[in-house]
Amino acid sequence: xxxxxxxxxxxxxxxxxxxxxxxxxxxxxxxxxxxxxxxxxxxxxxxxxxxxxxxxxxxxxxxxxxxxxxxxxxxxxxxxxxxxxxxxxxxxxxxxxxxxxxxxxxxxxxxxxxxxxxxxxxxxxxxxxxxxxxxxxxxxxxxxxxxxxxxxxxxxxxxxxxxxxxxxxxxxxxxxxxxxxxxxxxxxxxxxxxxxxxxxxxxxxxxxxxxxxxxxxxxxxxxxxxxxxxxxxxxxxxxxxxxxxxxxxxxxxxxxxxxxxxxxxxxxxxxxxxxxxxxxxxxxxxxxxxxxxxxxxxxxxxxxxxxxxxxxxxxxxxxxxxxxxxxxxxxxxxxxxxxxxxxxxxxxxxxxxxxxxxxxxxxxxxxxxxxxxxxxxxxxxxxxxxxxxxxxxxxxxxxxxxxxxxxxxxxxxxxxxxxxxxxxxxxxxxxxxxxxxxxxxxxxxxxxxxxxxxxxxxxxxxxxxxxxxxxxxxxxxxxxxxxxxxxxxxxxxxxxxxxxxxxxxxxxxxxxxxxxxxxxxxxxxxxxxxxxxxxxxxxxxxxxxxxxxxxxxxxxxxxxxxxxxxxxxxxxxxxxxxxxxxxxxxxxxxxxxxxxxxxxxxxxx
Amino acid sequence: xxxxxxxxxxxxxxxxxxxxxxxxxxxxxxxxxxxxxxxxxxxxxxxxxxxxxxxxxxxxxxxxxxxxxxxxxxxxxxxxxxxxxxxxxxxxxxxxxxxxxxxxxxxxxxxxxxxxxxxxxxxxxxxxxxxxxxxxxxxxxxxxxxxxxxxxxxxxxxxxxxxxxxxxxxxxxxxxxxxxxxxxxxxxxxxxxxxxxxxxxxxxxxxxxxxxxxxxxxxxxxxxxxxxxxxxxxxxxxxxxxxxxxxxxxxxxxxxxxxxxxxxxxxxxxxxxxxxxxxxxxxxxxxxxxxxxxxxxxxxxxxxxxxxxxxxxxxxxxxxxxxxxxxxxxxxxxxxxxxxxxxxxxxxxxxxxxxx
Numbered sequence: 011x012x013x014x015x016x017x018x019x020x021x022x023x024x025x026x027x028x029x030x031x032x033x034x035x036x037x038x039x040x041x042x043x044x045x046x047x048x049x050x051x052x053x054x055x056x057x058x059x060x061x062x063x064x065x066x067x068x069x070x071x072x073x074x075x076x077x078x079x080x081x082x083x084x085x086x087x088x089x090x091x092x093x094x095x096x097x098x099x100x101x102x103x104x105x106x107x108x109x110x111x112x113x114x115x116x117x118x119x120x121x122x123x124x125x126x127x128x129x130x131x132x133x134x135x136x137x138x139x140x141x142x143x144x145x146x147x148x149x150x151x152x153x154x155x156x157x158x159x160x161x162x163x164x165x166x167x168x169x170x171x172x173x174x175x176x177x178x179x180x181x182x183x184x185x186x187x188x189x190x191x192x193x194x195x196x197x198x199x200x201x202x203x204x205x206x207x208x209x210x211x212x213x214x215x216x217x218x219x220x221x222x223x224x225x226x227x228x229x230x231x232x233x234x235x236x237x238x239x240x241x242x243x244x245x246x247x248x249x250x251x252x253x254x255x256x257x258x259x260x261x262x263x264x265x266x267x268x269x270x271x272x273x274x275x276x277x278x279x280x281x282x283x284x285x286x287x288x289x290x291x292x293x294x295x296x297x298x299x300x301x302x303x304x305x306x307x308x309x310x311x312x313x314x315x316x317x318x319x320x321x322x323x324x325x326x327x328x329x330x331x332x333x334x335x336x337x338x339x340x341x342x343x344x345x346x347x348x349x350x351x352x353x354x355x356x357x358x359x360x361x362x363x364x365x366x367x368x369x370x371x372x373x374x375x376x377x378x379x380x381x382x383x384x385x386x387x388x389x390x391x392x393x394x395x396x397x398x399x400x401x402x403x404x405x406x407x408x409x410x411x412x413x414x415x416x417x418x419x420x421x422x423x424x425x426x427x428x429x430x431x432x433x434x435x436x437x438x439x440x441x442x443x444x445x446x447x448x449x450x451x452x453x454x455x456x457x458x459x460x461x462x463x464x465x466x467x468x469x470x471x472x473x474x475x476x477x478x479x480x481x482x483x484x485x486x487x488x489x490x491x492x493x494x495x496x497x498x499x500x501x502x503x504x505x506x507x508x509x510x511x512x513x514x515x516x517x518x519x520x521x522x523x524x525x526x527x528x529x530x531x532x533x534x535x536x537x538x539x540x541x542x543x544x545x546x547x548x549x550x551x552x553x554x555x556x557x558x559x560x561x562x563x564x565x566x567x568x569x570x571x572x573x574x575x576x577x578x579x580x581x582x583x584x585x586x587x588x589x590x591x592x593x594x595x596x597x598x599x600x601x602x603x604x605x606x607x608x609x610x611x612x613x614x615x
Numbered sequence: 616x617x618x619x620x621x622x623x624x625x626x627x628x629x630x631x632x633x634x635x636x637x638x639x640x641x642x643x644x645x646x647x648x649x650x651x652x653x654x655x656x657x658x659x660x661x662x663x664x665x666x667x668x669x670x671x672x673x674x675x676x677x678x679x680x681x682x683x684x685x686x687x688x689x690x691x692x693x694x695x696x697x698x699x700x701x702x703x704x705x706x707x708x709x710x711x712x713x714x715x716x717x718x719x720x721x722x723x724x725x726x727x728x729x730x731x732x733x734x735x736x737x738x739x740x741x742x743x744x745x746x747x748x749x750x751x752x753x754x755x756x757x758x759x760x761x762x763x764x765x766x767x768x769x770x771x772x773x774x775x776x777x778x779x780x781x782x783x784x785x786x787x788x789x790x791x792x793x794x795x796x797x798x799x800x801x802x803x804x805x806x807x808x809x810x811x812x813x814x815x816x817x818x819x820x821x822x823x824x825x826x827x828x829x830x831x832x833x834x835x836x837x838x839x840x841x842x843x844x845x846x847x848x849x850x851x852x853x854x855x856x857x858x859x860x861x862x863x864x865x866x867x868x869x870x871x872x873x874x875x876x877x878x879x880x881x882x883x884x885x886x887x888x889x890x891x892x893x894x895x896x897x898x899x900x901x902x903x904x905x906x907x908x909x910x911x912x913x914x915x916x917x918x919x920x921x922x923x924x925x926x927x928x929x930x931x932x933x934x935x936x937x938x939x940x941x942x943x944x945x946x947x948x949x950x951x952x953x954x955x956x957x958x959x960x961x962x963x964x965x966x967x968x969x970x971x
Contacts, residue, residue, distance in 0.1 A: 084966050117971035167839055177847045195848055196832050274835025279796050280827070282969035286835075290798045290965065293696065294958055295703075295727040382866055392666065401672045403688045404664040463700075471706045479706070561692035579666045580838050582861045584845070586666040 037527035042435060045428045045497075052487070053453055053461070053494045056468030060460050064301035075302040085303070087113030115306060118267055118283040121198060125205035125266040126259045132206045132366060133213025133258060135359040137251075140214065141221030143356075144337035152218060153599075153606040155211045156547055158367065160555035160598050162573045165591040167275035168377060168584055169370030170204055171195060179369050201277040205266045207366055212548075213258030216503060219544045220254035221247070223507065226335045247335075253322050253506050260318040261502070264311045264455050288457050304457040311455035316448040323444055326509035371595065378588035389585035393593070405567050407590060410575035411597055417485070417560075417571060418553040418601065421492035425549035426542070428493060429500020434530060436501070437508040447505070451498045462558040465491065470562060483565045491559040496549030503545035507538030543609030547602055554598050572597070653685040654678075654899045657698060657710035660690040662920065667861065670919040678906055684899055695720050698891070702732050711894040712903065714760065715886050718751040719804065722953045733757065733889040737901060741908030744926040749885040751950050757887035759925040760907045761916050764881030764942050765805035766856040767792075769873050774850040776875035780813055783826060783877075790830035793840040794853040797961050800837050801884060804961070806853045809882040811960055812946050819960070820967055827968060856881055857921045859938040874940050881942025885925060 064075050079085050081093040088104035088111050104110060112120055140152045158166075173179045174194040181191045194200045224247050232242040270285040279286075284307045291300035340356075342349040378389050393407045400406045436447040453461075472481030511534055519529045535542055557573045564570060570578075572594040579586040663671025675686045689710050691697030701708050713733075716724075724732050733756040736742070742758055749759045769776040774791060777783055783792055795803025810819045832849060834840040844852035862872035888907065890900045906912055913929035916922070923941065924931065948957075 084970075087971070112971050114969065114971060164838060168842055171843050171846045171848060175843070175846050175848050195843070196834070271835055271839075274796060275839040279833035279835075279965070279968050281971075282965070286796075286969075287965070290961075293693075293798060294723065295696075295699070401663075401675070403671070403690075466697075466700060467704055471701065471704050558692075578660060578664050581666040582841065582845075582858075583666075583865060584842055 031525065034525040034527045037525070038431065038434070038530070041427055041431045045431050048424075048428065048490060049450075049453075049494060052465075052469070052490045053456075056464030057452075057456055057460060058464075059468045060297065060464045061301050061305060063297040064299075064305055067298050075298045076306075079299070079302050079306060083111055083113060085113050085115050085306075087111035087116045089113065089116070114282065114284055114287060115310070117281070118269075118285075118307075119310060121201065121205075121273075121281070121283070122263045122267040122269070124198075125202050125209065125269075126262040128202050128206040129209040129213050129262040130255060130259050132210035132362070134217060134255065135356065136210070136214035136363065137217035137221060139356055139359070140218045142335065142337055143340045145340035149606065150603055152215075153547075153602040155214050155218075156551050156602055157371075157595065157599055158207050158211050159548070159551045160594065161208075161371075161591070162555070162557065162576050162594075163271040163275060164580060165374055165576065165588070165594075166204055166207060166272060166370065168588060168591075169374040170200065170207075170276055172373035172377065173365070173369040174200060174203070179373060180365060196276060196278045198277060198281060201269075201273050201281060203366060204272050204276050205262070205269065207370065208272075209258070209262035209265060211367075212261060213255065215544055215547075216254045216258050217251055219503065219540045220251050220506075222334050222540050223538070224250050224335055226333045229335060249325070253325055256318055256321060257502055257506070260315055261454065263314055264451075267311050268307065268455070268457060270459075285457055285459065289459050292459055292463060301460070304460045307457055308452070308455050312448050312452065315451050315455065316444065319444045319447050322506055323509060326506060374588050375592050375595075377584045378592045381585065389589035392579075392586045393589055403567055405570045405575045405578045407575060407593060409568055410570055410572045410590075411593065413485075413569055414554050414571040414573075414594075414597065415601065417489050417492055418550045420489035421496055421553040422546050422550045422605075424489060424493035425497040425500055426546055428497040429545055429549070430504055430530065430535065430542070432497070433501045433505040433508055434534075437505055437511075447501070450501060453495050454498045458558050462562050465559055465562045483563050485569055487563045488560055488569065489553075491563060492553035492556050493549070495556060495559070496552035499548035499552065500542070500545030503541040503548070504535075504538055507541050508534060511537065539609070543606060546609060547605050550601060550605060551598070554594070554601075651683060651685050652896055652899050653687060654712075654896050654903055655687045655689055655710040656712055656714055656903070657689045657691065657695075658714040659694045660692075662715055663688045663690060667864070668919045668921070670916045673915060673919060674907075674912070677912070678903060681906075682899070682902060686903075695724070699724055699727055699732060702728055702730075708732075708891050708893065710891060711896045712888055712890045712900040714888045714907075716757060716889065717801070717884055717886055718948065718950050719953050719957050721752055721757055721887075721889075721950060722957055725954070726958070731756070731892050734892045734894070734897065736889065736904065739901060739908065740905045741926065744908065744910075744928050746925060746927055748945065748947070749883065749925050751885055751887065751947075752889075753950055757889040758904060758908070759885040759887045760904075760913075761920055761922040761925050762883055762885040763922045764856040764876075764883055764940075764945060765802050765809070765853060766881045766940075766942065767851050767875040767877060768844070768854040768858045769851040769875055770844075770847070771870045771873040772868070773847070776851050776873070778875070778877070778879075780810065780822065780877050783831075784829050786829075788829065788851070790832075791849055792826075792851045792853070793832045793834060793844050793849045795837055795840050796833055796835050797964060799835060802837050802853050802855070803833070805882040805884050807961070807964060808948055808957070809877070809880070809946065812880075812882070812948065813878065816956065816960065820963060823964060823967065833968065851875075855921075856942065857923075857939045859940070860921050863938050876940075876942040876944075879943040880946045881944075883945040883947040885947070886922075 065071055065073065067075065081090050083090040088101055090113070091101040091104060092098065136155060140148065140155070171178065176193065176195070184190060184192065194203070228246050229242050232246050233239070237245065268285050269283055270289065273281050273283050274286065284303060288300050288304050288307070291297075291303065340353065342353050379385050379387065381388055396404070397406050397408050432450050436443050436450065469482040469487060472479045515533055516529055519533050520526070524532070554571070555573060556571070557577070560571050561574060572590065576587050576590045576594065579590050581587070658671070661669060663669055671688055675688065678684070678686050695713060695716050698708050698710065698713065735755055736758050739758060745759055749762055751757065751759065767776050774788070777785065777788060782788065794806050797804040797807040807819070810822055813819070814822045832840070834843065837854070840852050841854060843849070856874050856876070858874060859869060859872050862869055888904055890897055890904070894900055907916065908926060910926065910928045910930045913924040913926050914931045917924045917929060917931060918935065921939070923939065
């Protein structure tokens, strides 16, 4: 190599350095612009095409549809009295009386609140176990906690009937123990347990991440200053967990406020929620009322999220957490009460968790291998035969698996930068940033039925530009829609850590000349890495479990995913659909383990 | 016959076998290689893709080989509403005809759209063979191609279903019946309409209040309720009178799959087909409709869709009637009776049943 060559090389290097520096300088604004454009195109615009129907009726602007809903006792119960001019006190009296009327909106909020409480109660012990104890298979178990999140509601219904039904596993066990029978179906309790099945893992997952970010030295300092273990927990650890627990509860409320199929499958129409009526109205093309009702639904959900976000901003956790708390062995090191009691509590929790989380999934697996004459692999043979013989317009198992994985990875890769960018932008100091944050969470809170119709009208039907109709659909659109649904999780898991980031770290890095994007990738993200991985896992899970946007945007059977295949395989026998359900379970379980291992989300950075 | 508009709650589209038909615009592939014509047929997905059997693939093969045309199935996730939505938005309807609409679908089409979604069927060979009482479109657009009867299915090893509607109110049958949401399920809607038929528009809500007091369960979809019923959650479910065909096919205990026609009546749910106004291939579409009315094709559709033929002269296997039961007296509402009423009936029912 000559000197001249070397000169060009170093010149090129300098050039590359410059390009990279410029890229880094502009990375944040560019990513932010891209995120906003994607959200507008794939979410806000399509949804707006539906929402506008609530205020523009037959070409005239009006609020009469909202007035109609807010004064209808069927929807708002005794609160309708307020609109009719009754005094707030007498309305309150009505609501506290035994024959109160909650209305559909009130009842929906009521069951969502109960579901949130149940999810926290069932989720916290899991977080405690996963964050504070060491045992074989812990990391795998933690990766799998998110599994319920991806299960289609029809599968959960099958599992729940088989577990909690009259002839279910639970009653069989209770009968063997001579404890009598419970009749859980079809009741509000069954619905709430099913909601906890979906959402307790969410609470567990985010709380575990927060717990693992608690810095051991802070606890040690408190202890060395004479605090009892209990005091140290309450003063040092717990305050770092509250935001995550509340976030889990708030998200659970939002999801279960929009609940739809599961409530009718395990409860029945007497428990119909707001979303049931949104569906019904849309089916009958009563778009004005449907859109208005969906907006009422959205306002309640976003209002709650906004309240949570205000709280989160005020209670940000100062995490400088480099060294997580050491885990204890699950096997009690001594026979002292202090060692035995928490483990005994966990054992009791383990039994409950077996019933609520494991039994329904096990029932589903069992249904996939049982036939009229006992155990059989016939349903899996059905899948194989389907793969070999299906017509082009029929869904095939392998295509569904492949598409789910591709879309899942694609939307994860898209949701991560989107989520990080929005988290960075909403943790800066400016007026109204929490409002922006709340609006950014809308994909979690808007009725999925409205989103489906919006995508149809806004994208699939397209817009006419100069005589050509520009329509959007296909695999890329599906990935984008999934990413839009999943990115709020990344924001929610990453933002609390950024909020509490020691600003001196950021400032000194900036003072040394690092561009903002560099600071984020080299300083801030590593400090909240478990949260980033948790967000990534959620983004993936949302994509894998997504149904309605997928079927709206797919342009062919070859773009269908596992949940769509399951829906197609439902028939008089549960076998084929449950076999596909087990495929979904196995594939996603493997994916979660891989995501967590690749992410090294065990403080191992 | 297991239509599942419920699960596919939102949106729509489209499992066509057209490749890359989205992106820009429409399907547009009317003329393809060697000038073969293409017929795009919209339908509901179990018609072409069900885990047991479905007529779609067979129909496509037979039709293509005889007519030198290409048949493309389209199954939007919200079925007929997809096309109503397109017409409302002023976007081309990309299919030539729709297969699988019933009377209240047609009412919804006409109440939602100002202009017609469907064209006149015209004179079709075979139309005169359609059974009396099944034709439901007074304007002659939709022609029935099969029918189902909604009935009770009960587990004879644990109960004997009552013979009358009032029998369902007795204490013996408290908590015995699982049925479906009338606004999202065909069977649930048929059962509710049957109660309107029986008790009148003034009386059906009272009957339902009594039914609710007797612990009836109304679940969201046929799938939910049939699987809960199969698990023994309750011994009676609203379903189709062809239930024993499946039970026989899967070697199940027939005693656990017994049919009851309340008051000796079954609610008929004829399924029709109609050509879209402005179809690219209206003539081919009508040829397809005539093809569907042929005796041998009628028999195949009935067997593969596990339903009953719409015509009197269908070629059915001689033992078909052994497991596929027809009610002594079919009942149904006509288009004219449903128009302007069915929406209110469902709405009033919902508001009464979900009172919180």
